[in-house]
Amino acid sequence: MLQKLTRNTQEASVALADAKNNQTRVTAKVAILGAFGNILGQLSVTGLTGYLVFRSLVPIGAMMATSDLAAVIFNTVGNLSQQLAAMRAVEPIFEKFETLEISTEKSSEKIPTVLSGIELEQVGYAYGDKQVLEKVDASFELGKKYAIVGASGSGKTTLLNILNGKLTDYSGSVQFSGNELNQLSGRELREHILYMDQIPYLFHGTVRENITLGETYTDEELAKVLKASSLEEVVANLPLGLDTDIGEAGRLLSGGQRQRVALARGFLRGKKIILLDEGTSSLDEKSALEIEQQLLANEDLTVLMITHQLREAIRSKLDKVVVLGNV
Template identity: 85%
Template structure:
């Protein structure tokens, strides 16, 4: 957390200055209010109203500065929160395909929402509260010197006691906070997974599973939060005990000094107020520090996100040859999926890859697309070893399509361009190549028609064509189709497969579970994996 506080040191310096001004003014007000009681005892009404006027002026300045402080604190806090989110997502961008998918998307969403809220509340907010309290405590202790040195000595001693008591539960509080954070991730992941399965539950009349799964996840999260609250309560009670003891002791000592005529009676008002500031701050300090330290594991978790900086690879200016595999093997742990595979896929040719479940069909395409890099053997693309090319360079030429391409909420145009800039001519060419022209023409706003969440307003075939248009717009000539038409109706599936196979410019590798005779005749080769 301190990294971001340092990064925005200018903004935080201004916040600290404003905190200092507001807390010093409050201390001065406490001291001056003591003078009002002394003027009343002396029946000096003129002085009484002068002090009130002075205090009113201080309060007006306080309110003005407080307004600025609140706004600047919020602005600074949000700048730091945005920087954290940006750093997390940059690490995701640098993560390998395998590393990213070790966690569910709901977990990452929890990082960027719930964990950031925790950092803002238990991190930045408490950081500013603690510093404000320290400033108020220091100024209050200095103010106590204006009355009697013995009050300061007692205050320091009792402050040490109040700080020490809650440390008995500091480790337990940190552990409970971390467990709550982890349980919250599991809750988000479970609920996200359940809600994404609404259509499945609906089809099998199992919608009651939604509330059941949510309740189970909620109960687990509630147990974690309740445990954290129990530990926090113990820390708070110990801090409150020290707080009460400190305030009563200072008030008692001041009363004694008044009886001895060592301080004026107005000191009772001032020292009581100053002691309240000091011991309220100190009484809460251990709890606040423990809660603030509890965000450290969150940052540790962020930093543990694996990154894989792709080695600089050679550029492929022109694709002059296809893909050749020699003795390629791949295993998931102890499970061998591909073993010493030899195959060639020439440019402009069309191939079907078939095999039993688990024979390595999808694994092969993931290797060719650069998702899996820890294979053995040789894979060459346009004469270059895949491990000598960056994944970005490889994917610049290859389009991978799975069963259900992901579409973003937004328009057809936004889903094809993906935020990049292309001319109308380039878009029109991509629409024609993917046979999307007629679909777009039938939409009320054409390319600017919103297609709903995950493209639900489009049919399965139309979604596949949008995915094709993405690739054609970027000049991709090699298509890896991973069961890409298996979720479509017979007519749509056949239409898309024939379109790809009849395009002489394309190199097509398609995994299929149903190789139709009309499609087989258009293939240059059927590659059989495993025992199929």
Template identity: 60%
Template sequence: MSHYFKLFWKENCIVIGLLFITGLCQTFVSVWMASALDYLVDQDLRGFLMVVLRILALFIVYLIFTHFQIVKISQAKQKMATAIRTDITTRIEKTSYNHFHDRQVGTYVSWLSNDIATIEVTAFDNLYQMLTGLIGSLTSIVALFFFHWSLGLWTLVIGGATILLPKIFQKQMGEASLFATKQSEHFLSHVSEYLAGFDTLFSYSLLNRITEKTKEASLALADAKNKQAFVVANVSILAILGNIVGQLSIGALTGYLSWVGIVSIGAFAATTNLAITIFNTIGSVSNQLSHIRAVRPIFEKFETIQEGDGNGHTTLTSQERGIRLKQLSYAYGEKEVLNGLTYDFALGGKYAIVGSSGSGKSTLLNILIGKLTDYSGSVTFSNQELNQLSGKALRDSILYIDQAPYLFSGTIRDNITLDEYFPEEALTQVIQEASLEDIIDKLPNGLDTSVGEAGRLLSGGQRQRIALARGLIRGKDIILVDEGTSSLDETSALKIEENLVNNPDLTVIMITHHLRDSIKEKLDGVLALS
């Protein structure tokens, strides 16, 4: 966490400066209160009123700087929170396909929302509160030495003991915090999964499962948070005990010094206020430090995202040769889906992959696009082993079109361009190649029509056409199509497939369960898997 405070050191220096000013204001108020009481004892009304006016002016200054302090703390917190989120997503950018899917999407969402919120409240807020207290305590201790050296020295002794005692529970605090965050992740991913499956549960009249599973996950989360609260309570009790002993002892010592005539009677009011500031801070510091340290496992968890895209770092030197499979095998655990497959895909060729469900068709395409790199045997692209090529270099040359494409909330245009710039001419061309004209012409806003959440306002066939246009506009030479026209009507599917196989610049490898005769006769090969 210290990394982010150093990263935004200017913002945090401004905050510390404001905290110092407000801390000085509070300390001077306490010291001047002693003078006000002494003037009352001496029945000096004029002197008393002058001190009251000074205190009033100081309070106005305090309020002005407190306003700036609150605003600047919020700005610094949000800059640091944004930096943490950016670091997490940057690591996600660099991870491999398999490593990303080691966790559910809901887990990553929980990291970026719940965990960052926890860091803001548990770490950042506690740190700024601790700094506020420490600065106020520092100026208060200096003021106590001003009254008498024994008051300052005794405060340091009792304060040190109060800080050390709660460290007994430091390890338990960290473990309880980590367990609570894991249960929070589990809750979010579990609930997200069942809410995402609303349509399926609705079809089977099982919507009550949403309530049942939410309650089950909520009880587990509540148990984790209750255990965390138990540890926090132990830390708090020790802190409160030290607070009570410190305030009472300073009051008693000041009373004695006043009785023997070393300090004035008014000093009792001042030192009591100063002791409250100091020991409230010290009583809170241990608890605050425990909370701050408790987020360390959260940061360590973020670092478990393995960087590296799962491929080698070799760049693609050329595309002079096609894709060659030699004794290629792949297994999911004990289940082998590809066994000793040998085949060549020439550049510019058009190929179909056919076979029954479970024969390894989609697995083969996932290997060719670099999603699966733990295969045995050999797969070469332009005589370079696929798992030695960098994933980015591979995907810059090969386009993969999924049979169930994902659309983002936004417009059709947004989903084709994916926030990249393409000229209108290019958009018009791919709309024709993907047979989207008839759809777009019927929509009131054309390309700028919203597709709804995950494309729910469109049919499966319309989503497939948008995904095809998304791929074609990027001008890649090799296209892998996994049942990319399965949701289309016969006429549209045939038109799109003909556009692909008639393009001499494209290498096309497509999975299909329905290989049309008119398309088959134009292919350079059909790979049948069983």
């Protein structure tokens, strides 16, 4: 989510800037002390050399040599210009942050109510000269379950990318609840559609943070989505429950558990349409079957799944299988 990414970037950048600022302050203090040491050191070396010359212990030329050497050493130690410039360079960073206005509340943007599903009429798409979709007609009704199958290169992922709003320069018509899809904003689509690929992205943080994404929800709301996404038992077995850290990119969770966290995100925000792009292909047979059956058992969800391996146990629960052919 944009708000979470912006907020996390700000917090990390402020922490980094504070650390650099503290480092610069300490370095500057040392440099100031070095400046006094520079003056004192050069005077001391010059005075000592003069004394030795006066005592005829060293030649008079040594005074010039030691004076030059002292200047090089102590001027380097006492040089403050680079340190002061580094301190000044931090100021624009904080000035930019002052212009940011980040809301942690749920979006209040008005979006159209979903009254009907998705209608495709003569839909086509080409990557340059390569036509991957041509004159596709299909209807996806609310609450029903669909599989989209076809050979590699038949345009399955391209079709899902059109439906999730990534590709807007398609030909033909794609109607979502009576609205042309490419006329809707990305935010409007994401309010209703959850897109899941093979490896959902998780942030370094707790299970709770990865589900709420910085927004505020009640414990009752979280408990409901944990049950709906089959995360109840997983969370119950974690040492700190919802507040257990799951590591960088969720590495402490299995593939199936990461998929369930992604589902919980969508359920928490009332997503009614799930686009599954080979979302279970990287899981073991048992986990993949569990997640697919879980999605198909939810009567409120509209599910469109791309798969290379349509299991018979899943096929029997689908309302329709849409076959795409190579162009």
